[in-house]
Amino acid sequence: MTPCMGIGSDTISPGWVGAPTRRICIHCSSPVSERRISSFCCSGCETVFALLQARGLGEYYRIRDRDRGLRKVAPVELSPDSYTQLDDPKFVELYARRSGELLTLKLYLEGVHCAACVWLSEKIGDFVPSVQSARLNLGDSVVEVTIQPSGSFAAVAREYARLGYRPHPVRTEDLDALARRSDRMLLARTGVAGACAGNIMLLAVSLYAGADGPMAEVFRWVSFALSLPVLCFSATPFYRGAWIALRGRQISIDIPIALGIFLGALSSAYNLVAGSPYLYFDSLSSLVFLMLASRYLLRKTQQAATHASRLIHFLTPARVRVIDSQSGSFREIAVDEIHPGDEVEVRAGECIAVDGFVVSGRSSLDNALLTGESKPVTASEGMIVFAGTVNQMGPLRIRATAAGGATRLGRTLRAVQEDLSKKAPIVTFADRIARYFVAAVLVAVAIVFGVGLRSGLDHAVNLALALSIVTCPCAFALATPLALSISMGRCARQGVLIKGVDVIERLSQARSVLFDKTGTLTRGKYEVTGWDPALGLDKDLKLASELAALESCSQHPVAKAIVQRFEPPASERLPTVQEFSEELGWGVLGQVQGHRYEISSRGAQGPLHAASSAVAVWRDGVRLGRIYFGDCLREDSSDVMARLRDLGLSVGIISGDSADAVARVAANLGLSPQEWRAELSPEDKREEAARTPRTVMVGDGANDAGALAAAHVGIAVQGGMEVSLLSADIYVRSPGVGAVGPLVVIARETLKVIRRNFVFSLVYNALGIAGVVAGLVTPLFAAILMPISALTVFLSSLAGTARLRRALGEITR
Amino acid sequence: MNIIYLLLPLALLLGLGFAVAFLRMVAQGQYDELETPAHRMLLDDEIVPNTVPRKTMR
Helix, strand or coil, X not given: CCCCCCCCCCCCCCCCCCCCCCCECCCCCCECCCCCCCCCCCHHHHHHHHHHXXXXXXXXXXXXXXXXXXXXXXXXXXXXXXCHHHHCHHHHHHHCEEECCEEEEEEEECCCCCHHHHHHHCCHHHCCCCEEEEEEECCCCEEEXXXXXXXXXXXXXXXXXXXXXXXXXXXXXXXXXXXXXHHHHHXXXXXXXXXXXXXXXXXXXXXXXXXXXXXXXXHHHHHXXXXXXXXXXXXXXXXXXXXXXXXXXXXXXXHHHHHHHHHHHHXXXXXXXXXXXXXXXXXXXXXXXXXXXXXXXXXXXXXXHHHHHHHHHHCCCCEEEEECCCCCCEEEEEHHHCCCCCEEEECCCCECCEEEEEEECCEEEECHHHHXXXXXXXXXXXXXXXXXXXXXXXXXXXEEEEEHHHCHHHHHHHHHHHHHHHCCCCCCHHHHHHHHHHHHHHHHHHHHHHHHHHHCHHHHHHHHHHHHHHCCCHHHHHHHHHHHHHHHHHXXXXXXXXXXXXXXXXXXXXXXXXXXXXXXXEXXXXXXXXXXXHHCCCCCHHHHHHHHHHHCCCCCHHHHHHHHHHCCCCCCCCCCEEEEEEECCCEEEEEECCEEEEEECCCCCCCCCCCCEEEEEEECCEEEEEEXXXXXXXXXXXXXXXXXXXXXXXXXEECCCCHHHHHHHHHHCCCCHHHEECCCCHHHHHHHHHHCCCEEEEECCHHHHHHHHHCCEEEEECCCCHHHHHHCCEEECCCCCCCHHHHHHHHHHHHHHHHHHHHHHHHHHHHHHHXXXXXXXXXXXXXXXXXHHHHHHHHHHHHCCHHHHHHHHHCCC | XXXXXXXXXXXHHHHHHHHHHHHHHHHCXXXXXXXXXXXXXXXXXXXXXXXXXXXXXX
């Protein structure tokens, strides 16, 4: 059982805990509660299983089991959405692509991750006959569905939702096409460089082995010809990079590279015509190939992460039901089309999409994501509500005062975007080193040239050329991209998406970590944390099931928490409830098994035993005791705090919740009163994160978005709102903060690997310079030194450090 | 060793052929996405109807 905060073992009994279960869900392999009789963890999984069996698609499980060990399947959550908006002609025009008669739509599917998902999602044609083809891109989780004009995208979306992959339409973008084109170009350049380098090396080997006469002459000319595509086509990104840097009066790693390539090619061409054997075509082209390949690798890893998080941005706008003032009928429109003054209906379980006030209806609202408040709020007529809160109970009618960008949520989003655009890129370690490097090379060339002049101009030029070729920073250029892409790629495979190339370096500089409370350190759910011993709910299962029966008639968060905790095994039926009545903000009343029960706030005052609220249980007019509620800490929260302190970071909590609630959590995590702040508005949070130097912000809610963007590094955790995912630099796809500790270690160790790589490449460069001075530099010397230095850097990056490997192993979904 | 003068152009031609093939594959987008095909090759072409998953057979 998970540890709940604030249970004093002597005052409150530990609660009814089912024995650890060994059964796992057939569909999703998560543990099945003892209380369920079926072999599934939830009805969603059961439905999907039945569906697959009925359609003869049980093969899914065979494929999945063969592909085991990848990632876990999430339990299926059934969504009530009918997706009718997907068939709206306006929507189709905007989102779908038309080719001839056929229509193609891209859908982002939540929860696809393995071969079985590929197989199943492409089998959608078995469910919806009008589907022509479906093709899944597992990296992006995007499926491209092509249907006949008579077909319906809504039907397709509904089937995906029934299979447990919640679909979201994705807009096809020009940006993607552009990125794809430059990806292909880079790959083409790399391929050409590789092909030419390989062939040149074959020729070079025979030249080094002592080929002579007319055949050697042919070989030299052929290797020159083969190097032309490399120099004129493949290497152009380096020329462009160097040119841009020069024009901006900056120094980048591209400058020495371009210089080395240029001088090497020039002198080799001169020597070719002059009949001298000093040709560097082999070294130059393999160098270009290696550097391009490492850049391609880094680019691909980074793209995978940014793409996954950017997709969320393009999800369709929410739909809302507007009530027509004249006819009183409902009309579903996009949230952008709402005007202030419109009246909308929000059903239970839906997210409110506008700012406004309640016209009719009573309900309880969950503010956790918007403000960080963990306690549900009762909404009644006249109350002001904000977009982003979740309606938990009955339907509400709300008169909109603001919609879209004018809402509180919309303003937050805009502030975040401003912050993000202001966030200046840091001067990376590689940039700084490159400056010194370029200066050092230029000085060395000048000295060697000067010294060489004593034995003639020819000799001096040759020496200077040899030096600039040998010091061409191939290993140097590989040092950062290789180490970064390996760390980022491994993190991504574990569900941690790192969005930028400088994020790892920034994270390694972190001095403190600020956490959001609700939903990040805690589970963000209202749960039963304990009860008075007099109630004896852990032993008196009859009482427990009677209370669960009474509360199962209500939708209130308190009632849901009680039902979740005390629901008897599915084999037992809940007793029937008679004369049920509910008063919102007060409690419930009803007759169960001949007893008159009341669970209410009457007589619920008193010390809370570290819970956040309590209700009293009355039977036949006798007060039996109280049940306590609160937001439970996540299992890993306190470990993470200890870990971060061990790493020398200071930790803190900044929360929008009440001081009481935050103080309790802080005390449980062993934080001193100086280390937490409560009742902060989103703006306060942002300020706090911006004010603290080199801080990491970890959060999930909309109220954290500003802080995530303003902090040195923002980490968003699973379950958060889209805004926070967008503004964060790192997105952790698993709930909880367990990944934060290992992430810091990974960042520091990756930087260590990068530094080690630099040391290696500098050592090889020093060797090269020594070789030049000693007069040892021949093309053979360069041809051996360069690949060896690149290989060393490659192996060093691949090996990482022991701590890095351990930390990467610790991040698991 | 005069055979080299024949073999060298032949080898280069062969290499050119592969390079052109590679460039065409890149242009067609065969390298755009490298993750799904790795999984897709695990899938069989034929489907045995109503296969019972292993776990239920216990």
